Amino acid sequence: MKDKFYLIGYSLVFIGVALFIVKSTESVSIYYIDYITIIIGIGIILVASLIYGKEKNILCRAGWHRFEHVGMDDEIKFALIYKCKRCGRTKRVVRSSGGGLG
Ligand SMILES: [Zn+2]
Numbered sequence: 001m002k003d004k005f006y007l008i009g010y011s012l013v014f015i016g017v018a019l020f021i022v023k024s025t026e027s028v029s030i031y032y033i034d035y036i037t038i039i040i041g042i043g044i045i046l047v048a049s050l051i052y053g054k055e056k057n058i059l060c061r062a063g064w065h066r067f068e069h070v071g072m073d074d075e076i077k078f079a080l081i082y083k084c085k086r087c088g089r090t091k092r093v094v095r096s097s098g099g100g101l102g
Contacts, residue, residue: 005048006063012041060087067091 016038023030049061059065065084073079078095 002048002052005044009041009045009048012037012044016041057086060084065089
């Protein structure tokens with residue numbers, strides 16, 4: 001759910017910037033749709049970071065952690081433990097033969 005909020009937020013900002021570029025290169029009149037899209041996108045990201053963000057660092061609040069590999073999991077075999085350098089948040093990544101990145 002959290003990731004969806006960020007995805008929607010960042011998508012809206014991206015679309016807004018794209019519209020802004022289109023507006024400045026082509027002479028199309030979309031009024032303030034680009035600005036409104038960017039503002040709504042930033043708003044969603046801010047709201048999501050307020051609801052879900054317990055991390056102190058601003059970049060971590062935006063979901064941009066600096067994970068580094070710290071060790072192996074004792075309970076689950078083939079699980080690697082990553083820890084964020086900034087906020088100390090950990091995540092487990094299970095190495096599987098057929099799966100993608102967790
Ligand atoms: Zn972090």
